[in-house]
Every structure is written in C-alpha cells, then in structure tokens.
Amino acid sequence: MRSFEDDPTLQELLSADQLQRLNRALSGLCKEPVTLSEHKAGDSVPVEFNLERVGWLSGGGSRDEQLAAAELVSFLMMFVAKYRLAANLHHDTTEASYAELQRQNEALKASETRFRELSGKLQQTVDEQVDVIRQTQQELFESARLRSVGQLAAGVAHEINNPIGFISSNLRVARDYVEDLKEIAPDTPANRDLLQDFQELLTESIDGTSRIASIVADLKTFSSIDQADYSLCNVNDLLQSAVHLVQTEYSHSLQIIERLNELPQVSGHPSRLSQTFFNLLDNAAQALRDEAADDASGRILVQSQVQGDTVRIVIQDNGCGIPEASRARIFDAFFTTRPVGSGTGLGLTVARDTVRAHNGNVTIDSHPRTGTRVTLTLPVKGS
Structure with a gap:
C-alpha cells in the first residue's frame, strides 16, 4: 500500500x-x-x-x-x-x-529446545547421582555388615575361648590320668581295650578343641575386630584365614594349593581385605562345583609375591570359567551368573572397590571350561 x-x-x-x-x-x-x-x-x-x-x-x-x-x-x-x-x-x-x-515464536522454540536438552542432561545427571548414592548405600551396607560380623566374631571369640581353654586343659589332664590308670588297673584284655579307646577318644576331643580354637582365631583375623580401620597387616595371614574359612564352608573338600612368599606388611583395612579374599575364593570354589561336582581334579591356587613396589596376589581355579557374554558385566553390582538365591552379585563389585580404596588394582582373565585367574596388586607400605 x-x-x-x-x-x-x-x-x-x-x-x-x-x-x-x-x-x-x-x-x-x-x-x-x-x-x-x-x-x-x-x-x-x-x-x-x-x-x-x-x-x-x-x-x-x-x-x-x-x-x-x-x-x-x-x-x-x-x-x-x-x-x-x-x-x-x-x-x-x-x-x-x-x-x-x-x-x-522462534525464540520460544529455540528456548524450548534448549530446555529439553537441559532437561535430558539433568535427568542423566540425576540418574548418575542416584547410581552413586545407591553404590554408596551398598558400600555403607557392606561396611555395616562387616562391622556386625566383626562384633559377632568378637563375641564368639570371647564366649568360646575361655571354655575351650579349660576343656582342652581338662582333656589333657584326663589323658594323663589314663596313663596313670594303665599302671594301677589290672592288666586284662578288657581293661587294655577300654583304656586304649578312652585315650583315643580324649585325643580326638583335644584335636577337636584345637580345631575350634583355630576357627575362632580365623574369625578374629577375618573381622580384625581388635584393629583400627587402617593398620599394617600381614597379607599372607589374611589369605590363610580366608582359605581356612572357605575350607570350613565346603567341609574341607577343596584342593587349595598355597604358594605364599614372604611379604612386607601392607597398610590397609584388614577386615575388608579378608572379605575380598574370601569372596574371590568362594567364587573359585563355586566355579569348581559348577564345572563338575565329582571331579577330583578341581583345584584352587593361592599365590603371593612381591613385584617391584607392589604386593601381587593371584587366586586361580580350573573351574567353569566366565562366558564371554558376561565378562563385560562381572563388576556390575547385583550381576550374577548363579541361579536365583545363590548369589547377591556383589562379591566382585566389593572386591574391586576395596582394592581401589587401597590404591590397588584387580584384573580378571577367564575362559569357559578353562578357569579363571584373578590378580590383585596392592602398594607396599613400610612396616
């Protein structure tokens, strides 16, 4: 116009x-x-x-x-x-x-696009934070559980050690009395058989009390209830305690080969390291059981050595191995290849996080029907 x-x-x-x-x-x-x-x-x-x-x-x-x-x-x-x-x-x-x-209108569209992108990023951030919170809660749960186990072990040690002590002492005295009875009792076949059986019963009972005392000592070492959160610890002692506990768990049916070399002390959390070793040994035992329940050739190798400025621990089995499709997720929380109710899926997650908390590293090499080799490295601290 x-x-x-x-x-x-x-x-x-x-x-x-x-x-x-x-x-x-x-x-x-x-x-x-x-x-x-x-x-x-x-x-x-x-x-x-x-x-x-x-x-x-x-x-x-x-x-x-x-x-x-x-x-x-x-x-x-x-x-x-x-x-x-x-x-x-x-x-x-x-x-x-x-x-x-x-x-x-164009500005509003552009603003809406930016807000949608921001919303997506915020949602991603929230999801990541939720995962961190969930993992932290799980770690706190594990820590609380370990402390509960430690308190239980302390109570067990306190309540059992004393009676085991006087029972063991009394059994030894009773065994000495049997020797005295041999001298004063009439030398008849019936008396000889009776005293011989009695002495064997006492010997077996003494061995049983020694085994109970050993289990209590292993529980005490496993929980490290009388140690500070971080202290100088002997890795070989922790490994041996974990081996004994796993053997007890599986009725001493496992073939575990120990090749433990002399190690310097490591600064760490004994109970968490013990839990890590126990979890790895338990995984190895499960792998042997899954491969063949009646196969006597199944074995677990536990090895320790110094390598440079680190302590190197190897736990290896010749069990069923880990399927290739599952290897990428083995450290994911709650992921497990075991049947429902047979595992929590936290063993390797806790092991990895524990080793990382000690400034160490964990690697896993596994092949189906060949076995699994777990290698842990921990930095050496002067004793």
Whole structure:
C-alpha cells in the first residue's frame, strides 16, 4: 500500500470506479456536469493536494461552481489521504507486530529446545547421582555388615575361648590320668581295650578343641575386630584365614594349593581385605562345583609375591570359567551368573572397590571350561 511519502497521482488517490462516482456526485451539485481528470481541458481549474496539483476539474455552470467543486475535491482528498495514512500505519504496525511475534515464536522454540536438552542432561545427571548414592548405600551396607560380623566374631571369640581353654586343659589332664590308670588297673584284655579307646577318644576331643580354637582365631583375623580401620597387616595371614574359612564352608573338600612368599606388611583395612579374599575364593570354589561336582581334579591356587613396589596376589581355579557374554558385566553390582538365591552379585563389585580404596588394582582373565585367574596388586607400605 502506498505510504504517500512522495506526491501521489489522482489514480493513486482514487480508483476508476471512485472517480466516476465522484464525478456523478459533483455533477449533481452543479448546474452543469463536472469532470475530474488528470488532463487539462478548456477552462478547467486545477485540483490540489498538499499544495501539489493532482488533476483538473472542468464543466459546471460557472467559474464559481468550478472553484467550489475543486475546493470540495481537495478537501475530500485530504480525508482520503488521512484514511490511507491510517490504513498504512495500521498495516505497517500489524506487519511489525506479526514479525515480532514470529521472532518471539522462534525464540520460544529455540528456548524450548534448549530446555529439553537441559532437561535430558539433568535427568542423566540425576540418574548418575542416584547410581552413586545407591553404590554408596551398598558400600555403607557392606561396611555395616562387616562391622556386625566383626562384633559377632568378637563375641564368639570371647564366649568360646575361655571354655575351650579349660576343656582342652581338662582333656589333657584326663589323658594323663589314663596313663596313670594303665599302671594301677589290672592288666586284662578288657581293661587294655577300654583304656586304649578312652585315650583315643580324649585325643580326638583335644584335636577337636584345637580345631575350634583355630576357627575362632580365623574369625578374629577375618573381622580384625581388635584393629583400627587402617593398620599394617600381614597379607599372607589374611589369605590363610580366608582359605581356612572357605575350607570350613565346603567341609574341607577343596584342593587349595598355597604358594605364599614372604611379604612386607601392607597398610590397609584388614577386615575388608579378608572379605575380598574370601569372596574371590568362594567364587573359585563355586566355579569348581559348577564345572563338575565329582571331579577330583578341581583345584584352587593361592599365590603371593612381591613385584617391584607392589604386593601381587593371584587366586586361580580350573573351574567353569566366565562366558564371554558376561565378562563385560562381572563388576556390575547385583550381576550374577548363579541361579536365583545363590548369589547377591556383589562379591566382585566389593572386591574391586576395596582394592581401589587401597590404591590397588584387580584384573580378571577367564575362559569357559578353562578357569579363571584373578590378580590383585596392592602398594607396599613400610612396616
């Protein structure tokens, strides 16, 4: 639409139909017909708009009628121009508003996209934090469980050691009394058999009390209830205690080969290290059981040695091994290949986290039907 910043023409001010209607109206007001056009004809008078001539008016009954009609046309042209100006302003304003709305709409779309991306990132961050919290809770649970086991072991040690002590002492005294009875009792076949059986019973009972005392000592070492959270510990002692506990767990049916070399003391958390060794040995025992319950060739190798500035522990079995599809997830919490109810899926997770907490490392090399080799390294601390 024309903004009329430049001087308009008559055709721009009035359409052909509007010009015809104006000519008829003017002719009705005058005694003679009146014609408004862009071209001068005869005694026509000029018609001005904004001090500029836009057309010529001819006809009419007199000169006065011509001038009056021309003045009326100029007056009307002013209102036409004002209407056009208002229409143009409204049009420009509407277009500007529409353009601004479009710009705001695009900005809102871009903002929505950014917020969606931010929401996705926040959700990912929340999920990661939830995983961290869940893992931390699990670690706290494990820590609390270990402390409970330690307190239980301390109670067991306190309650059992004393009676085991005097039972063992009394049995030895009783065995000595049997020797005395041999000298004073009549030497008859019945007495000899009776005293011989009695002595063997006492010997077996003494061996049983020694075994109970050994188990209690292993539990005490396993829980390390009388040690600070971090202290200098003997890795070989912890390994042997874990081996004894696993042997007890499996009724001493496991073939465990120990190749423990002399090691320097390591600064660490004894109960957590013991738990780690026990978990790994238990996994190895399960692998042997899954491979063949009646296979006497199944064995577990436990080896320790110094390698540079680290202590290297190897626990290896020749059991069923880990399927290739499961190897990438073996350290995932709650992941287990055992039947439902046979494992929590936390053994390797706790072992890895414990070794990392001691600034060490754990690697696993496993092949189906060949076996699994777990290697742990712990930094050496001076004793």
